[in-house]
Amino acid sequence: MADNALVAAMDAPALGSGLGYRPQFRADLFAHRAGVDFLEIIADHYLDAAPEKLDELDLLAAHFPLVVHGLDLSIGGADGIDLRYLDKLAALIERVDPPWWSEHLCFTRAGGVSIGHLAALPYTQEAIDAVARNIEIVRSRIRAPLILENVTTVVRVPGGEMEEPEFLSRALEASGCGWLCDIANMHVNATNFGIDLDAAFERWPWDRLVQIHYAGGRRRGDLLIDSHDAATSEAVWALLARVVRRAPIRGAILERDERLPPFRELIDEAARARALLRERAP
Amino acid sequence: MSLARTQALLARIYTDASLRRAFFDAPLAIAARFGLDGKAAETLALIDRREVETFAQSLLGKRSLDARKALPLTARLLEERFDALLKEAIEGPAAPLRRRADAAALSQRLHTLCAQGAIKPAWIADLARFELVFVQAAHPGATLMFRRFRYDIAPLAASVARGGPAEARPRTTYGIWARAPKGRLRWRLF
Numbered sequence: 017m018a019d020n021a022l023v024a025a026m027d028a029p030a031l032g033s034g035l036g037y038r039p040q041f042r043a044d045l046f047a048h049r050a051g052v053d054f055l056e057i058i059a060d061h062y063l064d065a066a067p068e069k070l071d072e073l074d075l076l077a078a079h080f081p082l083v084v085h086g087l088d089l090s091i092g093g094a095d096g097i098d099l100r101y102l103d104k105l106a107a108l109i110e111r112v113d114p115p116w117w118s119e120h121l122c123f124t125r126a127g128g129v130s131i132g133h134l135a136a137l138p139y140t141q142e143a144i145d146a147v148a149r150n151i152e153i154v155r156s157r158i159r160a161p162l163i164l165e166n167v168t169t170v171v172r173v174p175g176g177e178m179e180e181p182e183f184l185s186r187a188l189e190a191s192g193c194g195w196l197c198d199i200a201n202m203h204v205n206a207t208n209f210g211i212d213l214d215a216a217f218e219r220w221p222w223d224r225l226v227q228i229h230y231a232g233g234r235r236r237g238d239l240l241i242d243s244h245d246a247a248t249s250e251a252v253w254a255l256l257a258r259v260v261r262r263a264p265i266r267g268a269i270l271e272r273d274e275r276l277p278p279f280r281e282l283i284d285e286a287a288r289a290r291a292l293l294r295e296r297a298p
Numbered sequence: 299m300s301l302a303r304t305q306a307l308l309a310r311i312y313t314d315a316s317l318r319r320a321f322f323d324a325p326l327a328i329a330a331r332f333g334l335d336g337k338a339a340e341t342l343a344l345i346d347r348r349e350v351e352t353f354a355q356s357l358l359g360k361r362s363l364d365a366r367k368a369l370p371l372t373a374r375l376l377e378e379r380f381d382a383l384l385k386e387a388i389e390g391p392a393a394p395l396r397r398r399a400d401a402a403a404l405s406q407r408l409h410t411l412c413a414q415g416a417i418k419p420a421w422i423a424d425l426a427r428f429e430l431v432f433v434q435a436a437h438p439g440a441t442l443m444f445r446r447f448r449y450d451i452a453p454l455a456a457s458v459a460r461g462g463p464a465e466a467r468p469r470t471t472y473g474i475w476a477r478a479p480k481g482r483l484r485w486r487l488f
Binding site: 067132138140 | 313353
């Protein structure tokens with residue numbers, strides 16, 4: 017079943033170049049529909065949602081292909097999956113019926129505490145086993161293919177047995193998932209921890225690539241922060257171009273959460289990504 | 299089992315400032331309290347304090363961004379004071395339904411400060427409570443809520459939303475918010 021899910025995600029129709037949906041630009045989005053091929057919605061914004069919010073979801077689904085992006089499943093949590101949260105997520109995904117959906121390779125809860133954001137896993141076999149166990153449970157409730165996203169690491173958990181590319185590759189292999197490659201997260205981790213992305217490029221699991229995220233960040237002190245509040249940097253564009261040349265991509269999503277610019281700038285970024293995707297297309 | 303205990307301790311030191319200080323003062327003792335054996339405790343003790351502090355501050359920053367989205371008019375008026383007041387209002391790990399809980403905590407903090415005359419303008423607590431009701435009502439179940447405000451809250455909210463003057467006159471105002479199961483929210487001030 018895991019292999020079937022991977023094949024289904026990688027064989028899904030190419031969705032093109034889209035945006036992570038944010039309600040603040042809803043009116044502009046409908047005024048510029050031709051500039052957006054598809055949308056990614058944040059699952060957590062529609063769980064326990066009021067009818068007005070679900071109306072918004074139905075409106076989006078009537079005009080754009082949608083994929084679903086989860087934030088708080090805690091797929092690497094050793095405590096297991098919160099089944100009540102999973103039930104709500106499963107209901108949402110059934111309602112949207114996306115070609116695939118995504119979550120982060122991280123943990124967000126442990127010991128009864130909600131961390132409130134994406135916390136990096138230790139790069140260990142024990143963590144990979146936890147991910148694979150949890151995904152088996154998730155698959156018993158959600159049939160749509162799940163793809164996993166590499167995250168920004170702020171805290172390197174000691175005791176790692178491998179580096180990030182190998183950890184991600186082995187987690188995807190153990191779980192049978194495709195990959196949502198967040199280009200900005202790769203760039204942020206490489207910049208902050210002095211990783212040579214060129215040298216390590218072939219170690220990433222390009223054979224499992226399904227979707228791309230790209231975004232801009234900003235410097236805070238000597239750290240680069242994945243803040244989604246600035247235009248995509250030229251370094252990220254260059255990496256995206258290299259990734260596009262390396263492997264087929266079913267869709268690329270621009271993530272912008274804060275300091276939203278005039279909508280035209282988002283459309284221009286989506287157009288630039290679309291042009292890159294088309295360069296590869298046969 | 300070691301992973302579960304490690305993650306439980308990490309979740310606490312990321313979200314609880316006092317536990318974080320205690321851990322970096324005596325990492326092996328705190329790790330042992332969380333059930334980590336000698337080797338796992340020694341490994342976790344190698345964690346970089348600066349990285350942990352950076353992550354902990356980023357979590358607070360994220361809570362502030364979310365609270366600003368929950369109470370946008372209040373945030374606009376409080377400007378840079380918003381973050382400091384929120385930090386005073388929230389302590390430790392986030393409660394379930396974090397966005398709603400943090401907004402409620404800040405609203406309560408503003409109410410206390412206004413009652414003490416410790417913050418101006420005095421109607422800022424009413425504005426936060428007015429915004430909070432909509433956050434609390436944003437769920438699919440049946441809702442029936444009543445609120446009493448000391449100020450004429452509707453013109454104030456409308457003016458601030460338009461970018462107009464932030465002025466409110468004292469006038470006791472009552473509000474009712476109602477939603478039938480799976481129905482639309484209806485509300486009225488009088």
